[in-house]
Amino acid sequence: MTDYADLTKFIAERIVSDKDAVVVQTQPRGRSTIVRLQVADSDMGKVIGKSGRNIEAIRAVVRAAGLRHHERVQVELKDQK
Amino acid sequence: MSETTEVGVGTAPGRQSAEAEGSTLEEAISRALGELGITRDEAEVEVLSTGQRQIAGERLSAVGARVRVHRIDEHAARGRAMLEELLTRMEVPCRVTVRRGGEPPAGSDMPAPVILDISGDDLGLLIGWRGETLRALQTALNLMLGEEDGAQGRRVILDVERYRARREDQVRELALRLAARVKRSGERYTLDPMHAYERRVIHLTLADDPGVRTESAGKEPQRRVVINPTGPAQGGPPERFTGRPRRGPSFGRRY
Numbered sequence: 001m002t003d004y005a006d007l008t009k010f011i012a013e014r015i016v017s018d019k020d021a022v023v024v025q026t027q028p029r030g031r032s033t034i035v036r037l038q039v040a041d042s043d044m045g046k047v048i049g050k051s052g053r054n055i056e057a058i059r060a061v062v063r064a065a066g067l068r069h070h071e072r073v074q075v076e077l078k079d080q081k
Numbered sequence: 082m083s084e085t086t087e088v089g090v091g092t093a094p095g096r097q098s099a100e101a102e103g104s105t106l107e108e109a110i111s112r113a114l115g116e117l118g119i120t121r122d123e124a125e126v127e128v129l130s131t132g133q134r135q136i137a138g139e140r141l142s143a144v145g146a147r148v149r150v151h152r153i154d155e156h157a158a159r160g161r162a163m164l165e166e167l168l169t170r171m172e173v174p175c176r177v178t179v180r181r182g183g184e185p186p187a188g189s190d191m192p193a194p195v196i197l198d199i200s201g202d203d204l205g206l207l208i209g210w211r212g213e214t215l216r217a218l219q220t221a222l223n224l225m226l227g228e229e230d231g232a233q234g235r236r237v238i239l240d241v242e243r244y245r246a247r248r249e250d251q252v253r254e255l256a257l258r259l260a261a262r263v264k265r266s267g268e269r270y271t272l273d274p275m276h277a278y279e280r281r282v283i284h285l286t287l288a289d290d291p292g293v294r295t296e297s298a299g300k301e302p303q304r305r306v307v308i309n310p311t312g313p314a315q316g317g318p319p320e321r322f323t324g325r326p327r328r329g330p331s332f333g334r335r336y
Contacts, residue, residue, distance in 0.1 A: 007167075056217065057224070065170075
């Protein structure tokens with residue numbers, strides 16, 4: 001069983017400047033898994049990228065990991081509140 | 082081009098690269114590795130000649146294959162280590178080798194970009210529809226390496242079982258066939274929407290053909306290449322081509 005949270009955290013931590021602010025939680029929802037990724041507000045721009053290019057790349061990588069187990073995995077990015 | 086490079090800084094005295102020949106690619110590689118006294122993991126392989134062009138439907142048959150093997154540099158080693166770690170976390174069993182190739186960025190003295198080649202079984206999921214996942218993996222890896230807006234030559238390029246190389250060949254073949262058709266009919270041809278790097282392959286392939294002029298039209302992600310004739314119809318045998326690239330025998334699974 002692939003640890004999607006660990007995978008997402010591994011990627012995110014290497015992109016952001018503030019590693020300690022990276023928080024990842026997973027939550028099963030129906031037949032899919034939601035991965036909630038939280039990063040420092042100052043790192044949001046970097047994680048999202050130009051027209052969402054970076055976050056889409058992260059999503060595609062995590063989704064591909066899920067494909068192996070025929071699981072649907074969605075990464076949701078949220079800012080700090 | 083120099084055969085080998087002598088080096089003495091930082092590393093144990095020893096050659097940085099060696100060239101070798103063999104009746105197969107593998108044989109050439111192991112000879113070159115033996116000459117440097119290193120393992121495949123410490124090397125990056127530049128294929129100088131596969132000996133014979135790969136023919137559709139035939140396995141790569143290499144007669145007089147020639148390779149140059151380089152001791153891996155720090156940048157390539159770091160990229161490979163990061164990719165291996167990422168793929169381990171994705172639980173994709175595979176092997177990553179470093180390959181040097183492609184053209185260096187135009188008008189610079191940068192080395193050819195580092196290509197990380199992922200090989201293993203059942204890697205279709207790493208490729209995705211028309212290479213979508215492969216491109217995402219490449220974007221993510223470069224971001225993680227901190228190369229996203231660094232010099233272009235520093236970015237690493239990913240390939241899976243030479244998918245990218247095969248796809249490039251197909252696009253090139255398509256461009257040549259369509260150019261012939263445009264010249265015959267004297268009518269412009271608009272291709273299906275394509276990714277920027279595939280459009281680039283078409284533009285480059287046809288750049289030296291005075292009979293056609295290519296341009297890109299439309300907005301992403303619907304941007305397409307248009308092939309325009311530069312003269313009147315030249316006529317010729319009737320058109321049989323359907324306008325889609327043929328799928329190679331090993332085009333691979335698509336998810």
